[in-house]
Structures are given as structure tokens and as C-alpha cells.
Amino acid sequence: MVGRMMTLRHSLFWKLLAWSLLALVVFLTLTPSPPKVSMAFVSWDKAQHVLAYMALMWLFSMAWEGRALIAWVVFLVCVGVTLEWLQGIMGVRVMEIWDMLANSMGVVIGWAISRTPLRLTLVRIESRLTWP
Numbered sequence: 001m002v003g004r005m006m007t008l009r010h011s012l013f014w015k016l017l018a019w020s021l022l023a024l025v026v027f028l029t030l031t032p033s034p035p036k037v038s039m040a041f042v043s044w045d046k047a048q049h050v051l052a053y054m055a056l057m058w059l060f061s062m063a064w065e066g067r068a069l070i071a072w073v074v075f076l077v078c079v080g081v082t083l084e085w086l087q088g089i090m091g092v093r094v095m096e097i098w099d100m101l102a103n104s105m106g107v108v109i110g111w112a113i114s115r116t117p118l119r120l121t122l123v124r125i126e127s128r129l130t131w132p
Contacts, residue, residue: 014063014122021059025052029083032092049102053080057110062122076107
């Protein structure tokens with residue numbers, strides 16, 4: 001155990017997955033016409049923002065095993081604000097303050113989830129899978 005977390009055996013994989021998810025969010029945020037989601041609740045724009053940033057924060061906090069949580073919170077909030085700002089200045093889409101707020105709220109929810117027993121999700125996944 002490291003602190004309250006068990007050490008991941010494949011932390012590089014999880015870190016690459018976290019950065020890949022962030023790259024996907026950057027792409028979807030800055031592309032002029034992102035794909036549409038057809039699920040009822042998730043098709044609501046603000047829910048997409050909250051869910052994306054919640055997943056980012058949760059995955060980053062697990063991949064780095066709870067280290068520097070506040071730094072990840074600040075980083076991801078800054079990413080969310082910056083990407084919205086870039087949408088506006090690039091002219092690809094419209095910058096919205098409410099989207100910035102939804103991104104930030106997602107980060108806070110992801111942080112809160114990372115403080116629960118769900119913080120051990122990746123450890124549990126690793127324990128059930130056969131890894132090389």
C-alpha cells in the first residue's frame with residue numbers, strides 16, 4: 001500500500017490512457033463539428049462537459065495514485081477554461097462561460113469521487129485481468 005492506495009502494476013498504461021482521454025477531449029473541444037451523442041441525458045451539452053472532466057479527474061487521480069490531487073484539479077480546471085477560450089478566439093465554435101463552469105464542476109465531482117473507495121478501481125481492474 002502507498003498511503004491509502006495500492007500501487008498499480010501497470011501505471012504507465014493508465015497514465016497513457018489518461019493523457020489519451022485528455023487528447024480526445026482537446027480534439028472534441030476544438031473540432032468545428034464534433035460527433036453528436038444520441039443518449040437523452042448525455043446529449044445535453046453541459047452534461048457532456050461535466051462527464052468528460054469528471055472522467056478526466058477521476059482517471060488522472062487514479063493513474064497517479066492520489067499524488068498531487070490539488071495540482072491535477074488546478075491543471076484540469078485550467079485546461080477546461082483555456083479550451084473554451086480557444087474555441088472563442090479560433091472561431092471554430094462559441095466560447096461559453098457556462099461550459100467553463102460545467103468543466104470545472106466535473107473536475108470537482110471527479111475529485112470527490114477519487115476520495116471514495118472508487119479510487120481503487122484501477123487496482124481492482126488489474127487484479128481481475130491477466131497482464132503480460
